[in-house]
Amino acid sequence: MTLSLHERIRTDIESAILSGKLAPEDRLPVEHELMQTYQCSRMTVNKALSALAAAGLIERRKGAGSFVGRPHAHSMILDVPDLPVEVAKRGHVYGYQPLVRKLRAAARGNAEEEFLAGGRRLLQLDGLHSADGVPLAVERRLVSLAAVPAIADADLEKEPPGTWLLRHVPWTEAETRISAVPADAEIARLLKTPAGTACLLVERQTWRSSERITAVRQYFLGTAYHLVARFGSSRP
Amino acid sequence: MTLSLHERIRTDIESAILSGKLAPEDRLPVEHELMQTYQCSRMTVNKALSALAAAGLIERRKGAGSFVGRPHAHSMILDVPDLPVEVAKRGHVYGYQPLVRKLRAAARGNAEEEFLAGGRRLLQLDGLHSADGVPLAVERRLVSLAAVPAIADADLEKEPPGTWLLRHVPWTEAETRISAVPADAEIARLLKTPAGTACLLVERQTWRSSERITAVRQYFLGTAYHLVARFGSSRP
């Protein structure tokens, strides 16, 4: 793979930073110096530096210069895979068992549900995910019929609603809360575990430009499942 | 805030995609059309489209055109903030209490520790994070002295080692595992909670181009802490 010139400049500086040769707050060579070093025009240097700035590796200050940015630990890439895919990838047989399918109005006084419903009704979909027949997670989901009327006719016996939504409804924004909670009586019964067992609770809301689509709570058996987040070179 | 021309083109297309006006796989106007629309040069249009491609919103194919990319649901941005900063942001007083500081060799037979040590010794650093004096998390950390010799002389009485490392050691890759576990006897004692309480376990390893730097296990009181991951337009 032959790199273009601006890519070469970019990777040169990138590796100088990542190897520690250039430390945070250090000043980079100014554009005219890099022009001489690489014998190229300023636009080419500018493209390389702008890309590094967009990636957050350096900070550029008009009139002052370019500086190595502080290492930012605050954001990583979290893998949130589709459960059937993830279970299959680990070599197990995935199973989904619907438990509740209820068309209802938003609970009075529950601001979150009322906002999700948007005046219309909600579809409540609870179910149990399993791997090789062993319970893995309980899911409690609400879908806004205002945003996704088509789900009323969907076949959700075998396919979990999350997978169906992923395929049929493009969403643009999502927020996931991750915490640990003890299993209450019903969760414990469904997961076939003693009450109070540590569970990984994943709460996710997705919406499309201010129109709420779905809210879901997934209770994972703490010892049987984990999430992985990465930060690094591998960007698919 | 007045946007520059290439930023305006970029945000125009971005909002067309996010609002659904442009669906995945749709073809974008070619560069010459956008030049006419915005009455500007090709480089300006190119800059806008290249930025969108770098952000993964569109895909560009040489000779073919530019196309709206598929929404990738499998990766989200996980906030992994520095604990002191996060606690302060919530309006509490952060505290750190060192518990163990031990220079030792890697445990025999523990492949993970031996790899981290790289032939030299490890520094074990355990401590307790608290908010307003209330225990928040127990941290058990190992630092490779081969990779970070300077930490042997660092003052880690008030500042947690994670914060010290963040400021002094640039790392390039990290992996975080998130799961839920019951508190064992010692964790429970330190967190002042009954044994078996659900804890959020965050395990993180960081390294710099194949040289391991540190491995840490943080046990958060399940009810007192949660992680948040986002996917969406908001990119700071």
Added chain:
DNA sequence: CACCTTAGAATGTATAGACATATGGCGCAA
């Protein structure tokens, strides 16, 4: 010594043109 002004330095944005390279469709020939 403190404060203000100013010139230079460095980045931000934009233009017009040139050549390179991958793609896909159309027409021609077997």
Added chain:
DNA sequence: TTGCGCCATATGTCTATACATTCTAAGGTG
């Protein structure tokens, strides 16, 4: 009809230049 080759199309890269904007530091003034 099928397969091949060519060419228009579209993006990728780079140059040289111009002017705008912002920061820094030097130097002069009170």
